[in-house]
Amino acid sequence: MTGDSQIILLFIAGTAVMLLMAVAIILFVVFHQKKMVQEEIKRQNMEIEYQKKMLKAALESQENERKRVSKDLHDDVGMMLMTMRVSLNSQPNGNSDELMQLVDETHESVRRISWDLMPSTLDNFGLFQSTQEMCERLSSRDTITVSYTEDGKRLPLDKDQELLIYRIAQEAATNALKHSHASHISVDFQWTKNSLILTVVDDGLGFDLANIKNKVSGRHGLGLYNMENRIALLGGELTFKNNEPSGTVVSVVLPLVIHESH
Amino acid sequence: MYLKFLDVSSYLLLFSSLIVAAIGIFYWNRLEKFLQVFTVLKIVSFLCDGSSKVLLAFAGVNPNHISIFYGIAQLLILFWFYYLIFEKPFLKKPFLIVGIGLTLMGIGNWIFSEGQSNAMYTAAIDTSVLLGLSVYYFYHVLKTEGEINILSTPLFWINTGLLIYLSGSLLLFLSADYIIRVLQDDFALFLTVHNFLGVIANGLFFYGIWLGAKQGRLNTAKQ
Numbered sequence: 326m327t328g329d330s331q332i333i334l335l336f337i338a339g340t341a342v343m344l345l346m347a348v349a350i351i352l353f354v355v356f357h358q359k360k361m362v363q364e365e366i367k368r369q370n371m372e373i374e375y376q377k378k379m380l381k382a383a384l385e386s387q388e389n390e391r392k393r394v395s396k397d398l399h400d401d402v403g404m405m406l407m408t409m410r411v412s413l414n415s416q417p418n419g420n421s422d423e424l425m426q427l428v429d430e431t432h433e434s435v436r437r438i439s440w441d442l443m444p445s446t447l448d449n450f451g452l453f454q455s456t457q458e459m460c461e462r463l464s465s466r467d468t469i470t471v472s473y474t475e476d477g478k479r480l481p482l483d484k485d486q487e488l489l490i491y492r493i494a495q496e497a498a499t500n501a502l503k504h505s506h507a508s509h510i511s512v513d514f515q516w517t518k519n520s521l522i523l524t525v526v527d528d529g530l531g532f533d534l535a536n537i538k539n540k541v542s543g544r545h546g547l548g549l550y551n552m553e554n555r556i557a558l559l560g561g562e563l564t565f566k567n568n569e570p571s572g573t574v575v576s577v578v579l580p581l582v583i584h585e586s587h
Numbered sequence: 588m589y590l591k592f593l594d595v596s597s598y599l600l601l602f603s604s605l606i607v608a609a610i611g612i613f614y615w616n617r618l619e620k621f622l623q624v625f626t627v628l629k630i631v632s633f634l635c636d637g638s639s640k641v642l643l644a645f646a647g648v649n650p651n652h653i654s655i656f657y658g659i660a661q662l663l664i665l666f667w668f669y670y671l672i673f674e675k676p677f678l679k680k681p682f683l684i685v686g687i688g689l690t691l692m693g694i695g696n697w698i699f700s701e702g703q704s705n706a707m708y709t710a711a712i713d714t715s716v717l718l719g720l721s722v723y724y725f726y727h728v729l730k731t732e733g734e735i736n737i738l739s740t741p742l743f744w745i746n747t748g749l750l751i752y753l754s755g756s757l758l759l760f761l762s763a764d765y766i767i768r769v770l771q772d773d774f775a776l777f778l779t780v781h782n783f784l785g786v787i788a789n790g791l792f793f794y795g796i797w798l799g800a801k802q803g804r805l806n807t808a809k810q
Contacts, residue, residue: 333773336766339758340780347754351747354725358737361729 380554388443388488395442398435406432437462444491452487453479453514456494460512463502470509471498477516480581489555490523490579496552497525497575505529507572521579528572532565593775596782601640603789604633611796617803621671622796625745628664629792631657652697655709659693662686662713665749669720672742673727689713711760714753721750741799748791755784 410428413421440462447455453475460473482490494512501510507529515522556563561579568574611618611626618626635657639650666686670678689712696709724746728737737743759777766774 329769329773332765332769333776336758336762336777340755343754343757344751347750350722350725351750354729355737357729362736 377558380558384489384555384558391442395439398439398442402435403432403439406435447487447491452482452491455491456512456514459491459495459498463498463510469502469507471502472509472511473513474511475514475516479516480519480521482581486559486581489559490521493552493555493577494523494525496548496555497523497577500548501525501527501529501573501575505531505573520581523577523579525575526568526572528568531567531571532573592779593782596779596786597636597640600782600785600789601633601636603786603793604629604636607789607792607796608633610793610800614796614800614803617800618796619799619803621668622741622745622799624664624668624671625792626796628661628668629789631660631664635660655693655697658710658713659690659697662689662693662717665717665720669724672724685716689716707760707763710763711757714757714760717749718753718757721746721753725750739798741795741802744791744795744798748788748795751791752784752788756781 406428410425410432413425413428444455444458446458457473460471463469463471498510498512501507505527507527510525510527513524513526515524553563556577556579559579561577564576564578566574566576608626608629611622611629615623615626635653639653642648642650642653663686666682670682689709693709693713724742728743759781763774763777766777
């Protein structure tokens, strides 16, 4: 081999080494960065999971407290009022009618508050019966009619999911009742192959979307905030739309994972 | 034998530079500032390569002066490009000092070497500095951008192109003087390698600019 060809070979080898080093750097950067991205995603997922667990624990403790208060109201206060009514009944005084009416009204209020806090039908008959009952109760309280409809083939839900969905429906319907000045509210459950779509429609005043968004993001509307949290726990999506010709459509899409039974 | 390859490769390089410059100009408004700066580099590159070819073919003039001018322009534009990328005000002074120093050296060599081959040593020094900046960019990415998919950033592709082109060209610039003096006939081979590296780099630059334009359109649509 001549000196010239040796130099050429040396040059080619040197250039090849330089290029290999460049490629090695590029590959290292790509793979290392990919690993970093994966670790970051893993960390974020863990954080989300932790937040979900915290949120679930907070909501569970809230529900337990509601259950306890509801039970106390129903069992203790309700029982005391019943006893009061019986003893008033046995009094020969003429004032007892007014007192009886007052006791009856108080008893009714206590029963209503107790039911609102934790409907017994939810435990005993499930989500749909209790939602229907909620709509009937809301209808009977005011001059507003609240209707309930359900469409599609039901998918199995566990108790936690039922409670969360019930609370979302309750919050949406109560919000419409309180703020929309509507004459009719409809609560609709629509089942699809792998999700449940809850729609609450009213024919009231409608809303300012920016205002609602501000409230949700600013955490000013506690009801909306709780609703958003419950939807997040179920991995769902909440949307607000203006209803035609007037009113609001609150739509919640809840993806459902079907657990196959073996 | 190598001359044919050299001809083909130099036309390919010229054509690929034109395409990169054209896509940069076409999407100019969508590009971020650093990509606009890079497009300027490709425009200068095309004009210099093109005028070299014209001078050599029609006037028989040695285009060394144009090559040296391009070397200085490339250095300054790439310094500006990397300064914009790193977004660190404290780098302004070192960039200015090194940039001015290398430019003065380039101009000095240009004048005193009268456009002859020993100006290649300046090119080798410039290439080493730019190679350092290119590697530093990757280090910077690993330190700062852990959450972004690097393959979806235009800068990754442009920097990859630069790293491949510069690392393949460094030895050529270092040994150019010797090759021209001793292995005159084989110089075409070395230039052919250099041109093909340039074509590969231009392919990567094209993809980077196209990606930048695409992202610019998405950003505009979001606004």
